[in-house]
Amino acid sequence: MKLTRKTNIIISSLLLLLTLLLTIISGFDFKRFADYETEFILRENVITRVEKFSQYSPKLANTVGDSNIYVIEGEELGPSVLIIGGTHPNEPAGQLTATLLLENITVTKGTVYIITEANKSAFTHSQPQEASTMYYHIATANGERTFKFGSRATNNTEQWPNPEIYVHRPSGQKLSNIDTRNLNRAYPGCEDGTYTEKVAYAITQCIIKNHIDVTIDLHEASPEYLTINAIVAHQRATSVAAKAAFKMDMEGVLISVEASPPNLHGLSHRELGDFTDTLAFLCETSNASQGKIRGKFTEDLIITGDDKFYQQANKLGVLYAAPVDINERVARHTLSILSILQAYNDIYGDGELGKFIINHVPDYEDIINNGIGHYLLDSLL
Numbered sequence: 001m002k003l004t005r006k007t008n009i010i011i012s013s014l015l016l017l018l019t020l021l022l023t024i025i026s027g028f029d030f031k032r033f034a035d036y037e038t039e040f041i042l043r044e045n046v047i048t049r050v051e052k053f054s055q056y057s058p059k060l061a062n063t064v065g066d067s068n069i070y071v072i073e074g075e076e077l078g079p080s081v082l083i084i085g086g087t088h089p090n091e092p093a094g095q096l097t098a099t100l101l102l103e104n105i106t107v108t109k110g111t112v113y114i115i116t117e118a119n120k121s122a123f124t125h126s127q128p129q130e131a132s133t134m135y136y137h138i139a140t141a142n143g144e145r146t147f148k149f150g151s152r153a154t155n156n157t158e159q160w161p162n163p164e165i166y167v168h169r170p171s172g173q174k175l176s177n178i179d180t181r182n183l184n185r186a187y188p189g190c191e192d193g194t195y196t197e198k199v200a201y202a203i204t205q206c207i208i209k210n211h212i213d214v215t216i217d218l219h220e221a222s223p224e225y226l227t228i229n230a231i232v233a234h235q236r237a238t239s240v241a242a243k244a245a246f247k248m249d250m251e252g253v254l255i256s257v258e259a260s261p262p263n264l265h266g267l268s269h270r271e272l273g274d275f276t277d278t279l280a281f282l283c284e285t286s287n288a289s290q291g292k293i294r295g296k297f298t299e300d301l302i303i304t305g306d307d308k309f310y311q312q313a314n315k316l317g318v319l320y321a322a323p324v325d326i327n328e329r330v331a332r333h334t335l336s337i338l339s340i341l342q343a344y345n346d347i348y349g350d351g352e353l354g355k356f357i358i359n360h361v362p363d364y365e366d367i368i369n370n371g372i373g374h375y376l377l378d379s380l381l
């Protein structure tokens, strides 16, 4: 059928209007997602103070990147640890583990610093071309908590354009341009640098100014990625990591220890170890929802890790670690943190600062059996 010119114009105009309408509707959706503030519940008399990234990296003041640092000081002075969640917002077990600790632990000796949204800009958008869900929900005793599934990288609204090649500073190493907006390629950071470098600078300065003894950066990786179910450690931290892995193995939770490659720059375990006195660790669990061979992206995939393509790949033996549900991933991270701190106590505890005494860290088996929702607080209570 041959359409007249007039009909063509009408059809084209209608299609244009439809496109415009869809753009406006999705634009509102994106804006709502970007503005949504995830709730973290602070217990009175437990949280000593809430610091801001801008205290350490002043140019982040009044930007989305001015994240919180929650500080829990023990009754007695002692060693200090920084737990970093939310470096990569498409790796939810990191943020959930940091939240679990924030809402459960008490400290008798030492100081615990907790970050739940390390790269907050990356929580304002989704990973392009992944069709991921924006939110996921965790059932609690009295309702549910909403968390965001964001992107690996800083939003372009904070940092644009991307250079052809990303030159890491201060090493001068050339990296892929997609890593320009990756917080875990931006350490030690730069006060006057890009948004991502300013965020990295805040974390590095927080460690330096507070003399933080141990830093644990929580991540996840796709099941087909080599470094998985692993603790990656800076060379000054390998004896603690080895002892921690041994403790985990004794509990039946297998984990490998990987040495931080000396020539791969920008990563927390490399640069925080080189530029500060902290013992730097990075932990990885197996997350199907960020993997490349998964099928349809659903909220259920984030929670259960269940995906028929990954099940098939696991049967064929081509994965480095089978995907597991979010409870087991958080349980692994929690046990890794506890084991690292116990190993620190074993090796350094007789020194001037003494040992960490941290209470109410949920147990590995209990997290798996009860589910993490059991440990998340309810804002109504």
Ligand SMILES: [Zn+2]
Binding pocket: 087, 088, 091, 184, 219, 220
């Ligand atoms: Zn990561």
